[in-house]
Structures are given as C-alpha cells and as structure tokens.
Amino acid sequence: MKPIFSKVITLILCAAIAVVSFSGLPVMEADAAEPIVIVIDPGHGGENLGTDYLPIPEKTYTMTVALYMKEQLEKYQNVQVYMTHTDDIDMSLEQRAEFADKVNADFLFSLHFNMSVSHILYGSEIWVPSTGQLYSQGYSAGNEFLKQFEEMGLFNRGIKTRIGSKGTDYYGIIRQCAIRNIPSIIVEHCHVDHANDVPFIQTQEKLKEFGVRDAEAVARYFGLKSKDGKIDFSSYAPLAVPVPSSRVYNDSTAPLYLNARLINYDKTGKYATVELDAFDGESVLQYYSYSCDNGLTWSALQPWTKGSTSMTASINMGYGKKDSLIFKVYNLYDKDTTSNVIQLN
Numbered sequence: 001m002k003p004i005f006s007k008v009i010t011l012i013l014c015a016a017i018a019v020v021s022f023s024g025l026p027v028m029e030a031d032a033a034e035p036i037v038i039v040i041d042p043g044h045g046g047e048n049l050g051t052d053y054l055p056i057p058e059k060t061y062t063m064t065v066a067l068y069m070k071e072q073l074e075k076y077q078n079v080q081v082y083m084t085h086t087d088d089i090d091m092s093l094e095q096r097a098e099f100a101d102k103v104n105a106d107f108l109f110s111l112h113f114n115m116s117v118s119h120i121l122y123g124s125e126i127w128v129p130s131t132g133q134l135y136s137q138g139y140s141a142g143n144e145f146l147k148q149f150e151e152m153g154l155f156n157r158g159i160k161t162r163i164g165s166k167g168t169d170y171y172g173i174i175r176q177c178a179i180r181n182i183p184s185i186i187v188e189h190c191h192v193d194h195a196n197d198v199p200f201i202q203t204q205e206k207l208k209e210f211g212v213r214d215a216e217a218v219a220r221y222f223g224l225k226s227k228d229g230k231i232d233f234s235s236y237a238p239l240a241v242p243v244p245s246s247r248v249y250n251d252s253t254a255p256l257y258l259n260a261r262l263i264n265y266d267k268t269g270k271y272a273t274v275e276l277d278a279f280d281g282e283s284v285l286q287y288y289s290y291s292c293d294n295g296l297t298w299s300a301l302q303p304w305t306k307g308s309t310s311m312t313a314s315i316n317m318g319y320g321k322k323d324s325l326i327f328k329v330y331n332l333y334d335k336d337t338t339s340n341v342i343q344l345n
C-alpha cells in the first residue's frame, strides 16, 4: 500500500471510529456493579526460588499466602480475584504484568518474603511505583498492609520507592505494571533470616494470618463489603496520598549526623543512659545499634523512636569492663551513620 493511500485509509478509519464512539452509546463511566479486579502475584516460582535462606524457599511461602489471600478476598462482594500463577512455574515479571493487563486488573499485589545480606534487618516493608497516581495508590494501599502487619507485632519498615540506573522503577514487576498503567506494589511480609520475624512464618496458621491480613488490607483500600454482610469497609477512608508532581526518589545517602551524649553511667559498669540526636533530611530514622568494644561487635538493631530526631537509649552492656560506647543510626533505606565515641572511663 502506498503511504499516501494508507494515510487516507487511516483517516477514513479514524473518522469511522470517531463517528461510532460519538454517535453510538455514550462512553460509560465505570459501572457500579462492575467488579474490582485484583491480581495476586505470588513472588517467584519454578526454578526461581526467591530467598532460600531457610530449607523452605520463598516461592513456597508466597504461594501459600497468596492462596489464603485469594480465598479470603473472595468472601467479599463485587470483586474478581486472579492469581498470576497457581502452579509452581517460572514466569517473567513481564508475563505477570501482561496477565494483569489482560484481565483488566485494578491492582496487582506482588507477595514476597525478605532477607538481608547482613541478616540484621527485621520487619515488613512495601515497595511502590515512583510516579504520579500509581505512587499515590501504591502508598495508600501499602499503608493498609503495614497497619495489618504492625497489628500482628511486626516492625514497620515503611513504604519506599527504588529507582534503577536507567532512572525508572528498579523493581521489574512495578516497572512492567507502570508501563501498562496498572497500580502495583511489592509486599515484603517479613524477614525469613531474622529471629524476630521467623515466628511469623513457622506454622500454617501464621501463614494463613498473613493471607487474611493481606485480604483485609485490600478490602479496606477498596472499601469492600463481605458477602455475608458482616464486614463493611464502604465508609472506611484509606490514607489520602497527594499525587506527586515529579518522580519520588529513594534516599541514597546516610543520615547526616548522630551525636551521642552520656546521661548516666551505672557504677556496676552495666547500664548506660545515652541521649541520641540524629538527622536525615531525606528519609526517616528507623533503627539504632551500639557497640561496647570500639565497633568490633554491634548490638541487634533497636527501633528508633518514630518520627523523632532525638531519643534516649537505655543500654544494658552486660558484665565486664567497658571502655567506650559508640552508636549507629539507620535510615529508611538502611544506610547508617556512626556517632562520636563516648569514653566510659
């Protein structure tokens, strides 16, 4: 077909389509009875085990929780629930997003379990798209998940974006969904390699609780009503998150400073009370730790007082002579800054 002729044909076709859409039925607003389409994505599968720190790989946990989540979500009205896969198969992140697109997903929830290289981190976290409406929706839905996990007793590691070297969302599932304009989040339920979190995955009952909690988070976010009429979130208001005007970047730098000041040092040499002042202009402070042997060994991470730039730490250093005390503070992205050294003698 000659270019000019094909252009004419294209114009005629466009005109015909325009006539149909303008003269035919009016463009419909979303029908109230049209179900909300949820896609649950059990992270990993097949050869892709995910975190395999424990004898049971991550893919097994994500599938178990996803099945419980689906079962629970289907107790609500006006919702259509799909899973990207129910068999133990390899599936690319693009295929998962394509699946969500094909079923006209209103949201994709990618379920995961975490591990840190240092094995010192614990708690739950949510990764969200970094731009526009997708960021707001992701943050608001993610907030519901973290509220559920905090109720279970897990540490809240926050809601975050992560930008890759190409300047777009680092995580493939989020990037692939964003290309298709599908809201998505990554739900990192807890850390399988930390003693604080392991009790939350050790039994079927605990894994079921994650599934039930995940479903409740979704039901609250979308304001669903249960089929039996016993639960009604239709007047529940999830967190309203303004649409950011530009990309929301992750914090790539450590906290600016940490000052440690000795308030009290017990004569037994065991207990110390220290005032900590820290600042990070880009993200919140999350944990602190301390060392009584000049940084050779460090304590487990302790929760930093949420939203504060200062806090009082009461330290039990154990028996034995201690010469000094040093602290570290960690921000939302686990970047740490070391304090001045407190001399104890």
Ligand SMILES: [Zn+2]
Pocket: 043, 044, 050, 051, 058, 111, 112, 113
């Ligand atoms: Zn994972």
